Amino acid sequence: MCDIIWCKKEINGKKCNTVNYLDPYCFWNWEGKVNCAECKTVYYIHMIQGFMYRGPEEVNEKPDTSPLYADKPLEGYKNYLPGIEGRTRPYQCLPRDIYLGVADMVKFSARGRPVRGWRPQPPSAGIAGSFGFDWDIQKLTPEVWEEYQQKLAKGEVSDW
Numbered sequence: 001m002c003d004i005i006w007c008k009k010e011i012n013g014k015k016c017n018t019v020n021y022l023d024p025y026c027f028w029n030w031e032g033k034v035n036c037a038e039c040k041t042v043y044y045i046h047m048i049q050g051f052m053y054r055g056p057e058e059v060n061e062k063p064d065t066s067p068l069y070a071d072k073p074l075e076g077y078k079n080y081l082p083g084i085e086g087r088t089r090p091y092q093c094l095p096r097d098i099y100l101g102v103a104d105m106v107k108f109s110a111r112g113r114p115v116r117g118w119r120p121q122p123p124s125a126g127i128a129g130s131f132g133f134d135w136d137i138q139k140l141t142p143e144v145w146e147e148y149q150q151k152l153a154k155g156e157v158s159d160w
């Protein structure tokens with residue numbers, strides 16, 4: 001759910017009638033100036049918890065940001081999609097840079113016990129195979145087994 005600024009600015013005797021969408025994440029608790037995507041009139045708004053506390057009031061200043069999207073419902077929903085310079089903001093719903101789409105390989109659980117997800121699985125496991133309850137870690141991944149023995153010796157393995 002997001003609030004809107006329905007721009008009624010009259011330009012050349014015709015109302016702008018553009019609906020500027022104030023997408024909630026950016027404007028939920030926000031004070032500043034935002035432009036109309038069509039006529040570029042700048043409005044001051046102050047939103048608190050998604051509620052329009054003050055504004056929109058027309059101001060003669062530069063906008064701080066733009067709406068993400070705008071359309072004109074009285075003209076067949078002619079619209080401005082995200083990322084039009086000077087009108088709408090680019091859509092930047094990107095994951096944080098630590099999320100590169102590569103799984104972390106984990107050898108041990110939080111309790112210090114070996115997990116079966118550690119690769120490589122031997123060819124005898126078959127395609128996408130696993131050894132079910134018969135996971136011979138000592139034979140299949142001797143280096144993890146070795147590390148596990150060290151963890152046991154250091155008391156880094158627990159039941160809870």
Ligand SMILES: [Zn+2]
Pocket residue numbers: 007008009016017018036037038039040041
């Ligand atoms: Zn306008």
